[in-house]
Amino acid sequence: MALKLYSYWRSSASYRVRIALNIKGLDYTLQPVHLVKDGGQQHSDNYADLNPANLVPTLVDDDEDVILNQSLAICEYLDEKYPNLPQLLPEHALDRARVRTVAMDIACDVQPLANLRVLNYLASEYGVDQGGKATWAKHWINKCFATVEKRLQNTAADYCFGFTLSLADVCLMPQVYNAHRFGVDMSQFPTIQRIAENLAELEAFKRAAPENQPDAE
Amino acid sequence: MALKLYSYWRSSASYRVRIALNIKGLDYTLQPVHLVKDGGQQHSDNYADLNPANLVPTLVDDDEDVILNQSLAICEYLDEKYPNLPQLLPEHALDRARVRTVAMDIACDVQPLANLRVLNYLASEYGVDQGGKATWAKHWINKCFATVEKRLQNTAADYCFGFTLSLADVCLMPQVYNAHRFGVDMSQFPTIQRIAENLAELEAFKRAAPENQPDAE
Known part of the structure; x- marks a missing residue:
């Protein structure tokens, strides 16, 4: 390997x-x-x-x-x-579906909308400036996090699903990083905020953080 | 059930x-x-x-x-x-990953960009008109289908992966439907086009088609 x-x-x-x-x-x-x-x-x-x-x-x-x-x-x-x-996914089909749902709320419903190529295209095609790009990104992140915040009410403890890390946490943390970049008010999403603080303490997440990569600027 | x-x-x-x-x-x-x-x-x-x-x-x-x-x-x-x-996914991990990759090319990299709520937001926030909305949708569909067309070169027969239906076909057909709606030139994507024609013949796909739904307009 x-x-x-x-x-x-x-x-x-x-x-x-x-x-x-x-x-x-x-x-x-x-x-x-x-x-x-x-x-x-x-x-x-x-x-x-x-x-x-x-x-x-x-x-x-x-x-x-x-x-x-x-x-x-x-x-x-x-x-x-x-x-x-x-394991990033739990054992039972229904639990797996719930974890995947949160992962896909992020991976399908927000990340593709607010990434570099889309923001660049908004600028080049429609003349959207830096401020407009941030407004766009915040709009979709707010919508997605409002959904995820509701879902996590029923499932979260230390992490998105109880006390075991899952694919939902894997997706959540990078989206919280993006939310901070675009100036999203995270106080609207106390459950997400609390989980992100817990995740940030973990070695697996620290080593993966953007600022700790060899190509960080 | x-x-x-x-x-x-x-x-x-x-x-x-x-x-x-x-x-x-x-x-x-x-x-x-x-x-x-x-x-x-x-x-x-x-x-x-x-x-x-x-x-x-x-x-x-x-x-x-x-x-x-x-x-x-x-x-x-x-x-x-x-x-x-x-089964919608094959047995082996690597085959499953390849099917999921095509499914996610569509479900993550294009569908979220060209759906109703995004097109509506483009109109309300940035004054993008009908023609501009179609340009936006076509841009992302062309990009996605260029990727999927390349991937399918190595895997397609009657369907996306050989002669067995999979989650890739489940995602492909609705995106081809959208491509037609927005006037994408499908002759650029002969493999996708051929697979879509095969899928359209199948009862499972016919019954699922938009025009055959009770709420079709």
Whole structure:
């Protein structure tokens, strides 16, 4: 097993996979892909061979000739491939569905709307300025977090689902990081805020944090 | 088992779950939620109790007190809950990851960008007109389908992955429907086009099609 993660320090999809690898205790080397420099290194031919979507992350396992894209697909793969390491999904179908629902509230309903390529397109096509971009991002983050806050009322303890880490926490933390970047008022979401504070104390999350990446600026 | 699906005929997330239920051969009753009428019935208090995101679909199983949101979480739940019915995901971890990757290319990287609430927000916040909304939708659909077309080169036969239906087909068909709505030139994507034509012949997909829903207009 020689896992290599193509990652950008501030990409929340990359951040998710870094957290997942750390929770499972899997060693990996990090290969930074700069999403801005050189017009975006994700658009190079070499990288496009690994990820035809020109997005990060990509996980490569050289020993097994495995190349995987899509952060949640990677997390599910790691969980299925290494079932004896700490699991990101619980055992029972209904519990798994509830964890995946929160993960997808974030991965489907907000992150794709407020990422770099969309904000850039808003600027280039519709002349939206920095302030307008932040308004856009905050609008969707507020909507998503209002939903997630309600869901977590019934399930949260230290973490999103009780006292065990899950794929929901893996997705939540990077979205909270983005929320801070865009100036979202987190006092509206006390449960999310409390969980994020707990997660921030954990070694797996600390090592995955954007500011602790080799390519952090 | 008394499955009820809260659905809107033209919602592609609802369409996915209708296809999944049909592939698995599960009976269900359909409860239409009109996303436009009455300011959007998904915003009613009654519906918000079922889905705090005010989005469709919601799957309810009255016998088991199960209420589930998020189309892909619902599909995975159905696959895990009814493993002896036709499976939407293959057996091996790597194959499963590849199917999920295509599903998420669609469910994360395009559908959230070109759905009703986002197009409405573009209009109300940035004054984007009908033509501008179609340009926006086409831009993201073209990007996503270029990626999916490349991925499917290596995996497709009659369907996205060989000759067996999967979660990738469940997601592909509704996105092809949206592509037609927005006037995407599908001749750019011959593999996707061919698969969509095959899928359109199948009873499970026909019965799930927007125009065959009781709330179709």
